[in-house]
Amino acid sequence: MSYVVTPPAQVSVPVIGTADRFPVHRVYCVGRNYAEHAKEMGYTGREPPFFFMKPADAVIPVDAGTVGRIAYPSLTRDLHHEIELVVAIGVGGKNIAAADAVRHIYGYAVGLDMTRRDLQGEMKKQGRPWCIGKGFDQSAPIGPITPAAQAGKVADAAIHLQVNGADRQRSSVASLIWNIGETIEHLSAAWELQPGDLIFTGTPEGVAAVVAGDTLVGGIDGLATLSVKIV
Numbered sequence: 001m002s003y004v005v006t007p008p009a010q011v012s013v014p015v016i017g018t019a020d021r022f023p024v025h026r027v028y029c030v031g032r033n034y035a036e037h038a039k040e041m042g043y044t045g046r047e048p049p050f051f052f053m054k055p056a057d058a059v060i061p062v063d064a065g066t067v068g069r070i071a072y073p074s075l076t077r078d079l080h081h082e083i084e085l086v087v088a089i090g091v092g093g094k095n096i097a098a099a100d101a102v103r104h105i106y107g108y109a110v111g112l113d114m115t116r117r118d119l120q121g122e123m124k125k126q127g128r129p130w131c132i133g134k135g136f137d138q139s140a141p142i143g144p145i146t147p148a149a150q151a152g153k154v155a156d157a158a159i160h161l162q163v164n165g166a167d168r169q170r171s172s173v174a175s176l177i178w179n180i181g182e183t184i185e186h187l188s189a190a191w192e193l194q195p196g197d198l199i200f201t202g203t204p205e206g207v208a209a210v211v212a213g214d215t216l217v218g219g220i221d222g223l224a225t226l227s228v229k230i231v
Protein backbone atom coordinates (compact mmCIF):
# COMPACT_ATOMS: atom_id res chain seq x y z
CA MET A 1 0.00 0.00 0.00
CA SER A 2 1.20 3.50 -0.70
CA TYR A 3 -0.34 6.95 -0.22
CA VAL A 4 -1.56 9.25 -2.95
CA VAL A 5 0.23 12.20 -1.32
CA THR A 6 3.19 12.18 1.07
CA PRO A 7 1.88 11.42 4.58
CA PRO A 8 2.65 14.10 7.18
CA ALA A 9 5.57 13.53 9.52
CA GLN A 10 4.74 12.56 13.12
CA VAL A 11 5.11 15.63 15.34
CA SER A 12 7.03 14.84 18.54
CA VAL A 13 8.45 16.54 21.61
CA PRO A 14 11.78 15.76 23.31
CA VAL A 15 11.73 14.09 26.72
CA ILE A 16 14.26 15.00 29.42
CA GLY A 17 16.69 12.20 30.23
CA THR A 18 16.15 10.11 27.09
CA ALA A 19 16.71 10.22 23.35
CA ASP A 20 13.16 8.90 22.90
CA ARG A 21 10.45 11.39 22.01
CA PHE A 22 6.79 11.94 22.88
CA PRO A 23 4.57 11.61 19.76
CA VAL A 24 1.85 14.26 19.59
CA HIS A 25 -1.71 13.11 18.91
CA ARG A 26 -4.01 16.05 19.73
CA VAL A 27 -3.51 19.44 21.38
CA TYR A 28 -6.29 20.50 23.75
CA CYS A 29 -6.33 23.91 25.43
CA VAL A 30 -8.33 25.21 28.41
CA GLY A 31 -9.73 28.75 28.22
CA ARG A 32 -9.64 31.25 31.11
CA ASN A 33 -8.37 28.91 33.83
CA TYR A 34 -6.73 31.47 36.16
CA ALA A 35 -9.03 33.99 37.89
CA GLU A 36 -6.76 37.01 37.37
CA HIS A 37 -6.42 36.23 33.65
CA ALA A 38 -10.19 35.73 33.31
CA LYS A 39 -10.57 39.20 34.87
CA GLU A 40 -8.12 40.83 32.47
CA MET A 41 -10.16 39.27 29.63
CA GLY A 42 -13.34 40.76 31.10
CA TYR A 43 -14.84 37.76 32.93
CA THR A 44 -15.45 36.88 36.59
CA GLY A 45 -16.70 33.85 38.49
CA ARG A 46 -16.07 30.12 38.20
CA GLU A 47 -17.60 29.02 34.95
CA PRO A 48 -17.33 25.38 33.85
CA PRO A 49 -14.04 24.76 32.00
CA PHE A 50 -14.18 25.10 28.24
CA PHE A 51 -11.83 23.82 25.60
CA PHE A 52 -10.45 24.57 22.18
CA MET A 53 -7.86 22.77 20.08
CA LYS A 54 -4.80 23.47 18.04
CA PRO A 55 -3.59 21.25 15.21
CA ALA A 56 -0.84 18.82 16.26
CA ASP A 57 1.49 20.33 13.69
CA ALA A 58 1.15 23.78 15.30
CA VAL A 59 3.50 22.35 17.96
CA ILE A 60 7.05 23.68 17.73
CA PRO A 61 9.22 21.43 19.91
CA VAL A 62 12.19 23.23 21.47
CA ASP A 63 15.14 21.21 22.80
CA ALA A 64 16.59 21.92 26.23
CA GLY A 65 19.24 24.62 26.15
CA THR A 66 18.23 25.89 22.70
CA VAL A 67 16.14 28.85 21.53
CA GLY A 68 13.22 27.94 19.29
CA ARG A 69 12.27 30.28 16.48
CA ILE A 70 8.76 31.09 15.35
CA ALA A 71 7.76 33.47 12.58
CA TYR A 72 5.55 36.45 13.43
CA PRO A 73 2.25 35.16 11.99
CA SER A 74 0.18 36.64 9.19
CA LEU A 75 -3.02 38.71 9.53
CA THR A 76 -2.41 39.99 13.08
CA ARG A 77 -1.12 43.16 14.70
CA ASP A 78 -1.56 41.84 18.23
CA LEU A 79 0.32 38.58 18.79
CA HIS A 80 0.05 37.66 22.49
CA HIS A 81 2.04 35.29 24.68
CA GLU A 82 0.27 32.90 27.10
CA ILE A 83 2.64 30.88 29.28
CA GLU A 84 1.04 27.56 30.26
CA LEU A 85 1.66 24.28 32.03
CA VAL A 86 1.27 21.50 29.47
CA VAL A 87 0.16 18.03 30.57
CA ALA A 88 1.27 15.11 28.39
CA ILE A 89 -1.12 12.15 28.42
CA GLY A 90 0.50 8.71 28.56
CA VAL A 91 -2.54 6.52 29.21
CA GLY A 92 -5.79 7.27 27.41
CA GLY A 93 -9.32 7.00 28.67
CA LYS A 94 -12.76 8.54 28.82
CA ASN A 95 -14.77 9.71 31.82
CA ILE A 96 -11.62 9.80 33.94
CA ALA A 97 -12.30 10.84 37.54
CA ALA A 98 -10.19 13.72 38.85
CA ALA A 99 -8.87 11.42 41.59
CA ASP A 100 -7.61 8.92 38.97
CA ALA A 101 -6.16 11.49 36.58
CA VAL A 102 -2.57 11.25 37.77
CA ARG A 103 -2.12 7.71 36.41
CA HIS A 104 -3.00 8.99 32.91
CA ILE A 105 -0.23 11.62 32.95
CA TYR A 106 3.11 10.84 31.33
CA GLY A 107 4.74 14.15 32.16
CA TYR A 108 4.70 17.93 32.06
CA ALA A 109 6.21 20.70 29.96
CA VAL A 110 6.25 24.46 29.59
CA GLY A 111 4.28 25.69 26.59
CA LEU A 112 3.21 28.93 24.95
CA ASP A 113 -0.35 29.29 23.67
CA MET A 114 0.47 32.00 21.13
CA THR A 115 -2.64 33.97 20.25
CA ARG A 116 -3.62 36.37 17.47
CA ARG A 117 -5.61 38.40 20.04
CA ASP A 118 -7.13 40.83 17.55
CA LEU A 119 -8.51 38.00 15.43
CA GLN A 120 -9.69 36.04 18.49
CA GLY A 121 -11.49 39.17 19.76
CA GLU A 122 -13.18 39.74 16.41
CA MET A 123 -14.36 36.10 16.27
CA LYS A 124 -15.68 36.32 19.85
CA LYS A 125 -17.61 39.47 18.99
CA GLN A 126 -19.18 37.74 15.98
CA GLY A 127 -19.84 34.46 17.83
CA ARG A 128 -17.56 32.60 15.42
CA PRO A 129 -14.95 29.87 16.11
CA TRP A 130 -11.58 30.91 17.57
CA CYS A 131 -9.50 28.78 15.17
CA ILE A 132 -7.97 31.70 13.30
CA GLY A 133 -6.94 33.36 16.57
CA LYS A 134 -5.62 30.24 18.29
CA GLY A 135 -4.91 27.37 15.89
CA PHE A 136 -2.51 28.98 13.43
CA ASP A 137 0.84 27.57 12.27
CA GLN A 138 3.61 27.54 14.92
CA SER A 139 1.15 28.67 17.60
CA ALA A 140 2.20 26.06 20.17
CA PRO A 141 5.93 26.17 21.05
CA ILE A 142 6.71 23.64 23.77
CA GLY A 143 9.80 22.75 25.76
CA PRO A 144 10.99 19.24 26.65
CA ILE A 145 8.64 17.00 28.61
CA THR A 146 9.74 16.07 32.12
CA PRO A 147 8.36 12.65 33.15
CA ALA A 148 5.92 13.04 36.06
CA ALA A 149 8.12 11.12 38.52
CA GLN A 150 10.96 13.65 38.00
CA ALA A 151 8.81 16.78 37.85
CA GLY A 152 8.44 17.55 41.54
CA LYS A 153 5.31 19.21 42.87
CA VAL A 154 3.92 20.72 39.67
CA ALA A 155 0.49 21.43 41.22
CA ASP A 156 1.83 24.41 43.15
CA ALA A 157 4.93 25.32 41.17
CA ALA A 158 5.73 28.92 40.22
CA ILE A 159 4.95 29.73 36.56
CA HIS A 160 6.54 32.74 34.89
CA LEU A 161 7.43 34.36 31.58
CA GLN A 162 10.04 36.96 30.74
CA VAL A 163 10.17 38.89 27.47
CA ASN A 164 13.62 40.31 26.66
CA GLY A 165 14.54 39.70 30.30
CA ALA A 166 11.61 41.61 31.83
CA ASP A 167 8.86 39.87 33.81
CA ARG A 168 5.50 39.69 32.01
CA GLN A 169 3.64 36.83 33.69
CA ARG A 170 4.19 35.39 37.17
CA SER A 171 1.84 33.19 39.17
CA SER A 172 1.52 29.71 40.65
CA VAL A 173 -0.01 26.58 39.14
CA ALA A 174 -1.91 26.43 42.47
CA SER A 175 -4.00 29.36 41.17
CA LEU A 176 -5.61 27.24 38.43
CA ILE A 177 -9.41 27.57 38.68
CA TRP A 178 -9.81 23.94 37.52
CA ASN A 179 -6.79 21.94 38.67
CA ILE A 180 -5.06 19.31 36.56
CA GLY A 181 -7.24 16.41 37.74
CA GLU A 182 -10.49 18.37 37.35
CA THR A 183 -9.43 19.52 33.90
CA ILE A 184 -8.77 15.92 32.82
CA GLU A 185 -12.13 14.85 34.28
CA HIS A 186 -14.03 17.48 32.26
CA LEU A 187 -11.97 17.01 29.10
CA SER A 188 -12.28 13.21 29.09
CA ALA A 189 -16.05 13.49 29.43
CA ALA A 190 -16.10 15.27 26.09
CA TRP A 191 -13.35 13.39 24.21
CA GLU A 192 -11.67 10.04 24.74
CA LEU A 193 -8.11 10.95 25.63
CA GLN A 194 -5.32 9.11 23.82
CA PRO A 195 -1.64 8.57 24.57
CA GLY A 196 0.13 11.46 22.87
CA ASP A 197 -2.46 14.09 23.72
CA LEU A 198 -1.22 17.40 25.10
CA ILE A 199 -3.31 19.65 27.33
CA PHE A 200 -2.45 23.36 27.60
CA THR A 201 -3.99 24.10 31.00
CA GLY A 202 -4.49 27.86 30.73
CA THR A 203 -2.49 31.02 31.33
CA PRO A 204 -2.18 33.33 34.34
CA GLU A 205 -2.55 37.11 34.14
CA GLY A 206 -0.15 39.39 32.30
CA VAL A 207 -0.77 38.39 28.68
CA ALA A 208 0.51 41.04 26.29
CA ALA A 209 1.86 41.62 22.81
CA VAL A 210 5.21 40.59 21.39
CA VAL A 211 6.90 41.71 18.18
CA ALA A 212 9.54 40.30 15.85
CA GLY A 213 12.92 40.28 17.58
CA ASP A 214 11.52 39.54 21.04
CA THR A 215 12.87 36.60 23.04
CA LEU A 216 10.45 34.80 25.38
CA VAL A 217 11.71 32.68 28.26
CA GLY A 218 9.07 30.67 30.09
CA GLY A 219 9.54 28.58 33.21
CA ILE A 220 7.70 26.38 35.65
CA ASP A 221 9.71 25.30 38.71
CA GLY A 222 10.81 21.68 38.33
CA LEU A 223 10.45 21.64 34.51
CA ALA A 224 12.79 22.44 31.65
CA THR A 225 12.75 26.11 30.59
CA LEU A 226 11.27 27.12 27.21
CA SER A 227 13.02 29.81 25.15
CA VAL A 228 11.54 31.15 21.91
CA LYS A 229 12.53 34.03 19.62
CA ILE A 230 9.98 35.72 17.34
CA VAL A 231 11.53 36.26 13.90
Ligand code: MN
Pocket residue numbers: 029030031082084113200202203
Ligand atom coordinates in the same frame (compact mmCIF):
# COMPACT_ATOMS: atom_id res chain seq x y z
MN1 MN B 1 -4.34 29.81 26.66
